[in-house]
Amino acid sequence: MNQVKATGFTKQMARNMFYGGSLFFILLFVALIFDAERKIPTRSNAEAITPAVANGKRLWETRNCIGCHTLLGEGAYFAPELGNVYKRRGPDFIKAWIASQPTHIPGRRQMPQFNFTEAQLNDLVEFLRWTGNVNTENWPPNIEG
Template identity: 45%
Template sequence: MLSKSQARAFFLGGTFLFSAIFVFLTIDSVRQNDTRTNAQNLTEDVLKGKEIWEKNNCMGCHTLLGEGAYYAPDLTKVVERRGVSWIDVFLDDPQAMFPGERKMVKYNFTKEEKGQVIAFLDWVGKIDANGWPPKPNIPVDSIATAVPSQTTANVVKVAQPEKFSQLCVACHAVGGKGGNVGPALDHVGSKFDADYLNRWLIDPQAIKPGTNMPKLPLSDTERKDIVTYLSALK
């Protein structure tokens, strides 16, 4: 048993010690803040994007750095995961990208506002958050090793178009690399001819009503390049 004086000394000593530790850790965190958040990259677009994020209460559904609601996906690393072009298209009409699956509001952002939101999300994604959010337990690469690919030669012959790597790989995989929302496209060239693929990219709903495939904003040249690439995957 401690005497009253010993208990008082123990209490005061513990309070002082842990208060000192708390103050030290606080000062250390503040000292590293600018470096770890890349404060030098806080451009006007990033600040405007944050204003749009707060004005539309995006954290009412999404999380950033573990803060926010868990109704919709965490967006801390969304630019790294999806890419700028995909997010730009998605913000135009979320429902069109995932018919019947997404309940995100269509905000009718201007091109400038979309750029500002993306700039803000890109800045957030580059914050040093000690590994947050954690990586998935099952790496995507392990799935690729389980599915042998027959398309390596075709990919070498026909380079993957930039627009395909920016948009299509978010949902589709080629050679085991890419998303798994839609079917893998390894042998799509042997299943469908160029005319069908072209008509499919122009308006997927016209070919298969109810499909989850969105109508992508592709120029004639971009669509032609993708069709040429897909036709080579046999």
């Protein structure tokens, strides 16, 4: 009698594929980490961080602006993306807009009035200016955020 031997994966073949595939993807992941670490210093705009930028970031965080706005794609989607607002609108518009809140326009979500001082407004604008100069490789893809 002729016996036909079934072909397929053996346990050793499956184990070798698992270890080989795991090693491949671990090495790929490590290569991506090194590539990102090499690019971050040139893209981060860290040399432009001033005390005003740091104060503006502190205001951004303590007032929970990210709870409504996105910044470079991170945050909530209730209000506009602000990663490029400095380039879109400029510092005077930003300060006037924040100072005029809430607008009380029916049917529109209202931004709270934070009662910022002029120095705080300047710091927040500096933070948004700095954010707009981070190399995001053209994010957001739409100038309006």
